[in-house]
Amino acid sequence: MSLTEETRAPAVLPDAEAFSLIDAGGAAVPEKQRRGYDLPDIDVLKELYRRMVIARRWDTQVTALTRQGRLSTYPSARGQEASEIGTVAAMQDTDWLFPTYRDSIAVWSRGVPTAELLSGFRGDWHCGWDPNEHRTAPQATPLATQTLHAVGFATAAKLKNDPIATVAFIGDGATSEGDAHEGFNFAGVWQAPTVFVIQNNQYAISVPIAKQTRARMLADRAVGYGIPGYHVDGNDAAAVYTIVSEALERARSGGGPTIIECLTYRMEPHTNSDDPSRYRDAEDVAAWKDKDPIDRLEKYLTAQDAIDDALREEIAKESEDAAAAMRDAMNAEPALDPMELFEHVYNAPRPALLEQRNALKAELDEISDGGRVN
Amino acid sequence: MSLTEETRAPAVLPDAEAFSLIDAGGAAVPEKQRRGYDLPDIDVLKELYRRMVIARRWDTQVTALTRQGRLSTYPSARGQEASEIGTVAAMQDTDWLFPTYRDSIAVWSRGVPTAELLSGFRGDWHCGWDPNEHRTAPQATPLATQTLHAVGFATAAKLKNDPIATVAFIGDGATSEGDAHEGFNFAGVWQAPTVFVIQNNQYAISVPIAKQTRARMLADRAVGYGIPGYHVDGNDAAAVYTIVSEALERARSGGGPTIIECLTYRMEPHTNSDDPSRYRDAEDVAAWKDKDPIDRLEKYLTAQDAIDDALREEIAKESEDAAAAMRDAMNAEPALDPMELFEHVYNAPRPALLEQRNALKAELDEISDGGRVN
Amino acid sequence: MAKTTETAADPGVTQPAKAAKPLTMAAALNTAMRDALTEDSNVVIFGEDVGPLGGVFRITDGLTRDFGEDRVWDSPLAESGIIGTAIGMAMYGLRPIVEMQFDAFSYPAFEQIVSHVAKMRNRTRGRVSLPIVIRIPTSGGIGGVEHHSDSSEAYWTHTPGLTVVTPSNPADAYSMLREAIASDDPVIFLEPKSHYWMKEGTPQSGPALPMNKAAVVREGTDVTLLSYGPTVAVALKTAKLAEDEDLSVEVIDLRSLSPFDDETVGASVRKTSRAAVIHEAAQFGGYGAEVAARVTEREFYHLAAPILRITGADIPFPAPLLEKHYLPTPERILNALSTWEWEV
Amino acid sequence: MAKTTETAADPGVTQPAKAAKPLTMAAALNTAMRDALTEDSNVVIFGEDVGPLGGVFRITDGLTRDFGEDRVWDSPLAESGIIGTAIGMAMYGLRPIVEMQFDAFSYPAFEQIVSHVAKMRNRTRGRVSLPIVIRIPTSGGIGGVEHHSDSSEAYWTHTPGLTVVTPSNPADAYSMLREAIASDDPVIFLEPKSHYWMKEGTPQSGPALPMNKAAVVREGTDVTLLSYGPTVAVALKTAKLAEDEDLSVEVIDLRSLSPFDDETVGASVRKTSRAAVIHEAAQFGGYGAEVAARVTEREFYHLAAPILRITGADIPFPAPLLEKHYLPTPERILNALSTWEWEV
Numbered sequence A, B: 001m002s003l004t005e006e007t008r009a010p011a012v013l014p015d016a017e018a019f020s021l022i023d024a025g026g027a028a029v030p031e032k033q034r035r036g037y038d039l040p041d042i043d044v045l046k047e048l049y050r051r052m053v054i055a056r057r058w059d060t061q062v063t064a065l066t067r068q069g070r071l072s073t074y075p076s077a078r079g080q081e082a083s084e085i086g087t088v089a090a091m092q093d094t095d096w097l098f099p100t101y102r103d104s105i106a107v108w109s110r111g112v113p114t115a116e117l118l119s120g121f122r123g124d125w126h127c128g129w130d131p132n133e134h135r136t137a138p139q140a141t142p143l144a145t146q147t148l149h150a151v152g153f154a155t156a157a158k159l160k161n162d163p164i165a166t167v168a169f170i171g172d173g174a175t176s177e178g179d180a181h182e183g184f185n186f187a188g189v190w191q192a193p194t195v196f197v198i199q200n201n202q203y204a205i206s207v208p209i210a211k212q213t214r215a216r217m218l219a220d221r222a223v224g225y226g227i228p229g230y231h232v233d234g235n236d237a238a239a240v241y242t243i244v245s246e247a248l249e250r251a252r253s254g255g256g257p258t259i260i261e262c263l264t265y266r267m268e269p270h271t272n273s274d275d276p277s278r279y280r281d282a283e284d285v286a287a288w289k290d291k292d293p294i295d296r297l298e299k300y301l302t303a304q305d306a307i308d309d310a311l312r313e314e315i316a317k318e319s320e321d322a323a324a325a326m327r328d329a330m331n332a333e334p335a336l337d338p339m340e341l342f343e344h345v346y347n348a349p350r351p352a353l354l355e356q357r358n359a360l361k362a363e364l365d366e367i368s369d370g371g372r373v374n
Numbered sequence C, D: 001m002a003k004t005t006e007t008a009a010d011p012g013v014t015q016p017a018k019a020a021k022p023l024t025m026a027a028a029l030n031t032a033m034r035d036a037l038t039e040d041s042n043v044v045i046f047g048e049d050v051g052p053l054g055g056v057f058r059i060t061d062g063l064t065r066d067f068g069e070d071r072v073w074d075s076p077l078a079e080s081g082i083i084g085t086a087i088g089m090a091m092y093g094l095r096p097i098v099e100m101q102f103d104a105f106s107y108p109a110f111e112q113i114v115s116h117v118a119k120m121r122n123r124t125r126g127r128v129s130l131p132i133v134i135r136i137p138t139s140g141g142i143g144g145v146e147h148h149s150d151s152s153e154a155y156w157t158h159t160p161g162l163t164v165v166t167p168s169n170p171a172d173a174y175s176m177l178r179e180a181i182a183s184d185d186p187v188i189f190l191e192p193k194s195h196y197w198m199k200e201g202t203p204q205s206g207p208a209l210p211m212n213k214a215a216v217v218r219e220g221t222d223v224t225l226l227s228y229g230p231t232v233a234v235a236l237k238t239a240k241l242a243e244d245e246d247l248s249v250e251v252i253d254l255r256s257l258s259p260f261d262d263e264t265v266g267a268s269v270r271k272t273s274r275a276a277v278i279h280e281a282a283q284f285g286g287y288g289a290e291v292a293a294r295v296t297e298r299e300f301y302h303l304a305a306p307i308l309r310i311t312g313a314d315i316p317f318p319a320p321l322l323e324k325h326y327l328p329t330p331e332r333i334l335n336a337l338s339t340w341e342w343e344v
């Protein structure tokens, strides 16, 4: 087998109009605008709804605790639930997710326990979970770097003939980094089973998308890599789920990578230490509130008689449980062992590092209360 | 003034067919395939021919002297004369060129004297000419880095309202680097007056273009940046000159950047130390000989009765003069002053560096023959 | 857009007066850029979030508003692109000031910095100089999450062609940044982020010390502590504590990491005959190694004991709740000094 | 495609036998990769021109032919992409060997190497290790044009999480590369390009020395020369010349730059009481600074003189015709040693 082939991909411009299945008002998009796609099964939609509601509750709780100082920082994904959950709901258990700092709710929704997930933002360890157990890489902070990890991982799976795909989340701002290009390009050349989900939430901290690209849209980048590109309404979980599912299936069955731009909006500040009033108008935020991903799905499901009070209550309870578990996890003192700092740097033991470890040990032993320096 | 605007560029797919005005047989391309362009003036074509012939003779001479060991290395542009000369002939004196190691003939054709130009490849100093004097940046070795220099320079000119454009040459392989993306993207966002000339000579040392991109062609990348993209027959000097001229005029008059892919072929090894028999067939090379950029223009001009023996002779003489001057320059011992090594590292003098300088001075003084160590 | 004049900034007239009132370091830096933008129309500022937001640390606060978007603007999010285009602008004759949001986010620009910014002048026999200032909020101490607390100085100081300086107080922040902007050499300007909001500094009277000189910020006779950026405060605290142990500690703020002020440091070490260098970065191959090696080379026969390095451990910078175990503290420094044989 | 077995490479059984016949270093490295590819189907090799061409130095010659394109292949031309995808592959369970064509061309990958390769294991509490070997033809001596002669070791050795080794002879090249491939830690493997075609090495009898140990390659009593990679040969030449001056020089080949073998070096320095470290990279903040600083820290009271550094000057690597003035020579080393006060 050879990773690359002589064949060149045809050049296809993505549709300018963002693909949508359920509009902002909660109505199904007319069939002739659906480009041949059906809405997902009602059970899938209910599940998306459930996961989004709980994720938002969880996210809200994390933001609240961050404001109270229990976490060092937290980048909220409020408003992006359809992109986050629509994507991970489309993944199989064996697929791998390569998330960013923004994507905690996606990671949480994949089953990583709160305390492990929030290690990094609380500050007890950089990554608290076992990536292999949850098939979820650490949340990447250096922007766009994770796209290449996702491509390498997927390529390895391809080389081993394992039907595994990877998903790399990336923000709109991060697409300007060289690594984003290299990620897209390597994926195209190696036909890696990777789905790139660009969450275009319109801002990179304070910088609006117009300062990141002159192109019509980020999905247009796909043309230059010979990769199929999609522009999707990122606040429509049905649309995100549909396009990501298709892309993942294509990837797993040898059809190569896909670039999907989800048009969405970051409702919260970049992180708790950001001040959006310096760079965007409250009206913009309000306008996007009308496109809320959860509201619209709720309206649709209500109109379909697919949710009743029992389900609402069940979800509300699950949400409160998630929030309570989150609070409990963050209110419990984290287990901190300064000696662990020296443990994972290398597999092969190093005498000089042991000396440094022992010096810290001696220092701490000297301190009367046994384990705390000033 | 603001560098970026809210306006998004429309998405336009470049024509798949490489644009050409004079075909491989030396005939003018039929008018209806010329996309509305006329052939350049006959005087322009004669000048292109003259400069290409001399450039090839010069390049051949450099290759020969490199084989004899007078130069440390030399990457020849044989076969790429139409792209190299067609481009620089379209530039105004005030425009700046940002070349690579491949583009010595372009630099030479801009008037940089041989001895200064070949400093780097002979090995007496990294860059031998004054970039400001020749409005030509040093030849970049770290791939794709120069695209950003060209964009920054052009942006500065734009900020100062100076009608100056920049040209960045870049190879097909180098377009895979992150910096190529960042160069294209910054140019798009800032609407920098920069023309990117991708010389797709089909190989990056040994690696064929199919291993660099899955896209139809490199010009397709332009779509993702909202930049006009062109796919040009890079062995047709008339076509290259026409498209680059237009792009430069657009750039100088506020119309922003352009990406031009010139499809061509590297007839020589990557450098003298390369062995192309390991990665490409002699037949491929032979096939490209039939598309030779100089032959075709000569045929066209001959058919037009635009060259006579007098002109041929004149050009032959100029060529031999250039070759002789080249030989003389390289056969003269380069002026080497080890003390100069310490002179240009910083503008602000450093005592510790002076100590190192003096140590070398003492070492050299000690050596009887006055200036040579072992 | 604010009015600008064509007067080039003059390195000779850095005005410490402006920074003499108690400013935060953030304000001092902001003022330095403001003054430079006013005096020299070739000064431009760009980078990630440096425009309307004023940078994530607000160091460029108000500059876009006051000088316009063609002097101070937000670039696309790409560090190699920022440095690469700054190179082109400097070739044109501008004097770009760019910000890397954190040390670790300068790494994508490593090639542009090491292979071009550092080498362009030498490559072109002095014909093309690159008066670029690369501002980097450096080091830890603010509980930053991963990648937000690196100290990258050793990478830059090992690279010939770069000038690397770091202020430890507002007055220096002002005068050194002015001088860096006026310098024809490219300057890596490391700003200790934990000090941005500190008002106290080391007030200086008289004209500002040139940025390539170290400052003796506290005189002493028994030991010289060599510190810079965020560790100057730690060294001063140590000196204070050492008084209880009857140890007279001289503290030097190196200020300029490259070039290194051999003269000032040498004079101090010849006096005290003992020295230690303090930094946050990992020890192995850290900047302290150069300090220890060169001072030992030059002053070996004046040294009563080896030069010690009290630094971060050879591990990645820890997560926020563990960073206190990593950062050098006065206690750790005093402990280290006590390991010397004192009765030689 | 060649047959491969699932047997994992065993670091314990590096087979110096294979390298015992007089091979060039190039052939030794090629053989090491060949053996690893044969023994472990998870070993893959990719990078620029490593396929049909066999790399610009032909170190991977014939490997694509013999193992197929899904084991050894040409990647797109992008170093960050190469390292970044290698990280993903290693996370999957492969053991990628990648080549950076020259030191300076590893710089575009600096962020991936420093922020991920070095830190992934620590970040994940040891759950994700990255058994990646990054091969880099290093240093000068071949008259390379600009950017082709850098010595980048100081950047890597300062970065916790990386293992950095460099062989100086074919036997070591074989055994150390085998061990690097078998290591679960990421390894920066620096290959002195000026030595690729040298056959002479330091023949070793018995099992190969582990890659984290320094080797005493020549015994002596008066001075210890600490060398590595391309400077081992220079140090040995110096030792030979020093015989004429009745100076007995011990030469150590450090082999492993990170970790540093304190034990072997310490024992030698305690014996000779004088040491100098030799490298090609610029001196300021170079690897020699760490060597001088740490050996002085540990052996101060055994030292009769400061540890000297004979290194490249603090300037960008010169153009080919001037490099001889930059590279450390035996004459320069002997000159330096003569600056010591010898009658203490």
Ligand SMILES: Cc1ncc(C[n+]2csc(CCOP(=O)(O)OP(=O)(O)O)c2C)c(N)n1
Residues within 6 Å of the ligand: A102, A141, A142, A143, A170, A171, A172, A173, A174, A175, A201, A203, A204, A205, A266, A270, C048, C077, C101, C105, C108
């Ligand atoms: C290489 C790098 N440069 C800079 C940063 C600092 N930074 C963190 S988030 C961010 C903005 C990212 O915006 P975007 O990609 O749109 O993602 P979003 O935060 O909107 O989800 C920046 C500049 C970083 N983490 N990594």
Ligand SMILES: Cc1ncc(C[n+]2csc(CCOP(=O)(O)OP(=O)(O)O)c2C)c(N)n1
Residues within 6 Å of the ligand: B102, B141, B142, B143, B170, B171, B172, B173, B174, B175, B201, B203, B204, B205, B266, B270, D048, D077, D101, D105, D108
């Ligand atoms: C950043 C970087 N990586 C690797 C190299 C080594 N290198 C020099 S030329 C070359 C191939 C470039 O191919 P291409 O861009 O197609 O240009 P061409 O040589 O064909 O003109 C490589 C890999 C380099 N100079 N810079």
Ligand SMILES: [Mg+2]
Residues within 6 Å of the ligand: A171, A172, A173, A199, A200, A201, A202, A203, A204, A205
């Ligand atoms: Mg965003």
Ligand SMILES: [Mg+2]
Residues within 6 Å of the ligand: B171, B172, B173, B199, B200, B201, B202, B203, B204, B205
């Ligand atoms: Mg090419």
